Amino acid sequence: MDAKNKLNLKTIYSYTRGYRKFIALSAAATVVRVLAGFTTPQVISFTVDSIIDDVPYKLISPLMKLISMAGGREGLRQNLWLCAAFVIAIAIIASLSDFVGRISIAKATEGTVKTIRNKLFEHIQKLPYSWHIKNQTGDIIQRSTSDVEVLRNFISTQLSEMFRTIMLVAISLALMFPMNLKLTLMVLVFVPVVILYSSIFYGILSKKFLVADEAEGALFTATQENLTGVRVVRAFGREKYEIEKFSERNLKFSDLWVKLGYQLGYYWGIGDLVTGLMVMTIVVAGTYQAVNNVITLGEFLVFVSYTSMIAWPLRSFGRILGELSKTKVSAQRICEILSEPEESETPEAVEPDMNKDIEYKNVTFKYDGSVPVLDDVSFKIKAGTTFAVLGGTGSGKTTLMHLLNRLYDLPEDSGSITIGGVDIRKIKREYLRKNIGMVLQEPFLFSRSIKDNITIVNENATIDDVKEATSIAHVDEAIEEFSKGYDTIVGERGVTLSGGQKQRVSIARMLLQKTPIMVFDDSLSAVDAETDAKIREALKKDKKDSTIILISHRITTLMQADIILVLDKGRVADMGTHDELIERDGIYKEVFNVQMNLSDVD
Numbered sequence: 001m002d003a004k005n006k007l008n009l010k011t012i013y014s015y016t017r018g019y020r021k022f023i024a025l026s027a028a029a030t031v032v033r034v035l036a037g038f039t040t041p042q043v044i045s046f047t048v049d050s051i052i053d054d055v056p057y058k059l060i061s062p063l064m065k066l067i068s069m070a071g072g073r074e075g076l077r078q079n080l081w082l083c084a085a086f087v088i089a090i091a092i093i094a095s096l097s098d099f100v101g102r103i104s105i106a107k108a109t110e111g112t113v114k115t116i117r118n119k120l121f122e123h124i125q126k127l128p129y130s131w132h133i134k135n136q137t138g139d140i141i142q143r144s145t146s147d148v149e150v151l152r153n154f155i156s157t158q159l160s161e162m163f164r165t166i167m168l169v170a171i172s173l174a175l176m177f178p179m180n181l182k183l184t185l186m187v188l189v190f191v192p193v194v195i196l197y198s199s200i201f202y203g204i205l206s207k208k209f210l211v212a213d214e215a216e217g218a219l220f221t222a223t224q225e226n227l228t229g230v231r232v233v234r235a236f237g238r239e240k241y242e243i244e245k246f247s248e249r250n251l252k253f254s255d256l257w258v259k260l261g262y263q264l265g266y267y268w269g270i271g272d273l274v275t276g277l278m279v280m281t282i283v284v285a286g287t288y289q290a291v292n293n294v295i296t297l298g299e300f301l302v303f304v305s306y307t308s309m310i311a312w313p314l315r316s317f318g319r320i321l322g323e324l325s326k327t328k329v330s331a332q333r334i335c336e337i338l339s340e341p342e343e344s345e346t347p348e349a350v351e352p353d354m355n356k357d358i359e360y361k362n363v364t365f366k367y368d369g370s371v372p373v374l375d376d377v378s379f380k381i382k383a384g385t386t387f388a389v390l391g392g393t394g395s396g397k398t399t400l401m402h403l404l405n406r407l408y409d410l411p412e413d414s415g416s417i418t419i420g421g422v423d424i425r426k427i428k429r430e431y432l433r434k435n436i437g438m439v440l441q442e443p444f445l446f447s448r449s450i451k452d453n454i455t456i457v458n459e460n461a462t463i464d465d466v467k468e469a470t471s472i473a474h475v476d477e478a479i480e481e482f483s484k485g486y487d488t489i490v491g492e493r494g495v496t497l498s499g500g501q502k503q504r505v506s507i508a509r510m511l512l513q514k515t516p517i518m519v520f521d522d523s524l525s526a527v528d529a530e531t532d533a534k535i536r537e538a539l540k541k542d543k544k545d546s547t548i549i550l551i552s553h554r555i556t557t558l559m560q561a562d563i564i565l566v567l568d569k570g571r572v573a574d575m576g577t578h579d580e581l582i583e584r585d586g587i588y589k590e591v592f593n594v595q596m597n598l599s600d601v602d
């Protein structure tokens with residue numbers, strides 16, 4: 001095992017803290033169950049040899065005492081039911097320990113897995129935005145569910161099975177050795193053969209299982225994409241193509257499983273043959289020895305029972321060894337997430353007044369690529385004013401806002417962003433984000449009621465507060481038209497809001513947050529020009545003390561701003577009021593002319 005795997009399993013082991021007593025209890029119950037299992041053949045052997053027949057007792061003194069209390073050999077011969085009752089008592093002990101073992105391992109497993117799930121979710125919440133952008137949602141979900149499930153299966157089933165098998169083999173060999181060396185050695189030869197056979201075969205099979213899993217994933221993706229993109233499928237008449245694509249993947253999936261069925265057939269069949277051979281060898285050799293009086297009939301029965309008892313667990317031991325690699329991979333995938341560094345906060349982070357001027361000074365920024373997205377950008381936003389940013393697609397407008405609320409941190413030597421003279425890298429992230437309200441171009445609403453979606457930012461808000469916010473966002477009338485009004489559920493199982501309605505509900509949500517800085521990142525794009533103007537008018541009246549940052553492609557949205565910044569390929573191309581910019585021959589004037597002419601045509 002390499003150091004990395006060791007570390008992963010160590011991390012997983014650390015989450016069993018608090019539940020280890022249950023693991024120990026389950027192990028103890030397993031030992032009792034195994035011992036009880038071995039005792040039954042011993043009782044039968046004793047009954048056959050020393051009660052029904054006359055073979056001398058080979059028992060320890062407490063048991064001898066017990067026999068004399070029961071009337072010795074004769075007494076027991078007359079009352080054979082006592083032996084049967086003893087076997088039943090052992091069976092009761094075995095089932096009780098089975099019960100305790102199952103409950104304890106369930107508690108240990110569920111407790112540990114619950115801790116891992118909570119830890120993962122909590123950690124994911126604290127990982128930087130850049131990590132979320134880089135990693136696919138499907139992959140994160142799979143690691144948090146399927147991989148955790150593999151670990152769950154390992155702790156609940158495989159771990160206890162491994163322990164039980166080791167106990168079974170060790171105790172059976174320890175009991176068989178003193179009885180007959182030759183027969184025990186014969187069993188001993190088969191032990192590694194059975195384990196090796198099933199681990200190698202299962203190792204090969206598990207690779208095929210993986211291919212079948214991937215084929216299932218492809219089938220799932222085809223269905224999911226089809227359902228998500230149903231509008232595109234219908235609009236372009238792609239149903240036939242989609243059906244063909246699905247059938248092809250479906251066929252591949254079922255073919256793989258048929259092939260796997262054959263291979264599983266070989267696996268189980270040959271496995272049965274190998275273990276059957278083991279039991280048969282003992283039966284033949286045991287019969288020979290019993291006939292020649294080397295062992296008693298009772299001992300012969302014990303050997304056959306013990307060999308049959310360990311045959312199946314030995315096979316599953318091999319299978320578990322084969323599956324262990326799957327557990328290691330899952331543990332590694334989970335630990336990869338857990339070892340990602342969380343967003344850190346310096347202890348001296350501050351919470352300054354946010355109703356102050358915002359200043360970008362020589363800001364240069366690049367994402368992972370080598371080309372800067374922002375290049376030496378400097379500007380100042382006066383507190384309480386409306387500041388607008390105009391720029392073509394990909395010019396870096398959203399990046400400016402990503403940096404403002406520290407979704408990405410500006411590296412030390414790449415300029416600075418300050419609020420009231422305080423560098424934002426020194427401001428507490430949570431405080432900063434709570435004071436900068438953001439409405440995005442494609443807002444996200446949860447599958448809850450409209451009211452719950454809005455009050456998410458302020459749980460103490462009253463329905464009057466909500467109505468005030470929706471009235472400023474000009475969405476109150478639309479909401480009241482729904483039969484359930486503010487209690488209307490939105491999302492997959494509820495009402496579908498139009499793009500513009502969604503944008504306006506998220507504007508209302510942001511307004512309720514009552515932040516000194518408000519950012520509208522292209523968030524009026526799906527609203528008609530008239531409503532856009534009304535919303536801005538209402539905002540101006542109601543939020544006159546707040547600093548408003550408007551990002552838009554639409555000149556009419558921006559033209560009344562106090563200052564307009566024109567961004568071109570990550571650089572400041574121009575800055576000024578609408579009247580100033582319209583006087584200069586620049587991008588702003590060009591865009592203005594194009595948009596105004598288009599409006600005329602309309």
Ligand SMILES: Nc1ncnc2c1ncn2[C@@H]1O[C@H](COP(=O)(O)OP(=O)(O)OP(=O)(O)O)[C@@H](O)[C@H]1O
Binds near residue numbers: 368400
């Ligand atoms: N998370 C990211 N990782 C890497 N590159 C990114 C990331 N986000 C944006 N970019 C790149 O940075 C550049 C600027 O993107 P940005 O979203 O800031 O532009 P924008 O002006 O807001 O564009 P639009 O008007 O189309 O929304 C683009 O080239 C984009 O591909």
